[in-house]
Amino acid sequence: MKVKWKYSYLKKDINEIEYTLHQTVNSSQPILKDASLQLLQSGGKRIRPLFVLLSAKFGQYNLQSIKHVAATLEIIHMASLVHDDVIDEASLRRGKPTINSTYDNRVAMYAGDFLFAKALECMSEIEIPEAHQKLSNTILEICLGEIEQIKDKYNYEQNLKCYLRRIKRKTALLISASCEIGAIASGASSSIQKSLRDYGYYLGMSYQIMDDILDFTASEKELGKPAGSDLIQGNITLPVLFAMQDQSLKEKITSIYEGINPETVKPLINQIRKSSFIKEARRISEEYLNKSLKCIETLPDHEAKEMLILIAKNIGNRKN
């Protein structure tokens, strides 16, 4: 997916965002500098900044202003990843050691706080109250989702509604906010703001469901971490919820506990990977995708609109 947009008409702007990101998270404090740069260099698709830029194209596009919004959204995403890795006790992200594994949980907690603060500093360049309100509201919802996620871990009684609410807060809201704040900050009309917000929401839902599918179907190399990590860490995702409809699979799934030897779960992961439940989950992801495309049908014709459609269509085919 990255390749597809890397050579698009936004290439120069995306490079500028990358530069802004490096400048912003830099610090004279050696640990924070190393930790932040390690995180930046480990890649990531930068889809949130991309959505900010594309959405801003529907208003008065000004890179020197909008780049602050784009960097803010990516840094908030980074901050939440750092804290999530503490909770998940993850040692790898995108194939690189996590901050909690390189240093410890305490450094990772404060590094997350630091990134969060950097994001705010970056956003304070934007003087539009509505954009700040939207951002703070989104961050709040993400935090609520994070607490719920702890409660939901290894909880095999949860239902589809619970899962959907979780991924909404975990992923969809920040992508939706990227689109909406991009539109707000560029002064796009309120109907355009709404279309982009809804597009981002549905796309984010589709994206996270695909992520949860790929955790089973992609290779360790593609994922940058062992396949099936979600299940081992007690994150009950859509393929797992579907798989629990099968009584024999359900028994195996519900016997997974915190601290289980990952090797013993491998056969089950393989079984789910080959099952029809993956296809079922994919179908739900596609439904959300179609909804997202529908939301932007009424947007004026623009290269940015074509890109938004292209990105949505690529979500279904991505490998990592």
Next chain:
Amino acid sequence: MKVKWKYSYLKKDINEIEYTLHQTVNSSQPILKDASLQLLQSGGKRIRPLFVLLSAKFGQYNLQSIKHVAATLEIIHMASLVHDDVIDEASLRRGKPTINSTYDNRVAMYAGDFLFAKALECMSEIEIPEAHQKLSNTILEICLGEIEQIKDKYNYEQNLKCYLRRIKRKTALLISASCEIGAIASGASSSIQKSLRDYGYYLGMSYQIMDDILDFTASEKELGKPAGSDLIQGNITLPVLFAMQDQSLKEKITSIYEGINPETVKPLINQIRKSSFIKEARRISEEYLNKSLKCIETLPDHEAKEMLILIAKNIGNRKN
């Protein structure tokens, strides 16, 4: 100290802030609700909101607007306490169980994030870019201080400069920001903003040094935690830095390590409590206090000015 201003002319406004704080940190999420309310009800002197209100008196005072700033500053303070308690593995704060001890470190990390987000949401009611810039900058410095604090723990090679920089970030900057943002948000002149900022900075330094002294001299009941906790947790404070000038004390101090049995440190804590080093530290605290008073000499006569002077003078006599 609390009693002194509780019956002041700001009593009604302070009560309104308390109400705003309760409203703001409330949550439909049960864990977050309990954790936040527990933290609020455990007290605290609310000096940051008080400084916001008093500073705002030098501009166009509007409680319905400034209360958001006051609540924001207190909630950011609360958020940083929650994360600090994780780092310090503290089980008590103000005599009440900490969030990390009631729940666990993971909940405490996210509860801190949640409070942080709530603070931002509250601040987004204020539409003055300068106030946001000041706030984000302050939060950033606090985060830098937190990381440095981890590095400085049990580091007996540190000097006075290192300690002063640490307490500046830990305490003085947020008090200084409370004063300055209170002034900014009420549209006070820039020279008044500067006077109040400097007052808050020096007062914050004095306040933290007194805090570090009280950790030795106050009773467990007054502190709400065992006396000498700082030393046991590896926080090298001003009385300790001075005590290390004595070779025999230095040997005892530098033999304290993480996880040491607190009982074995008690005689040393008593020795420091009774030493002249406490008086030396108190003298430095008083120096900062005098500087803070000097900063507001030129402020126009006002009941708020008298209160600022009164608070500063009370810092030296406080018991907790």
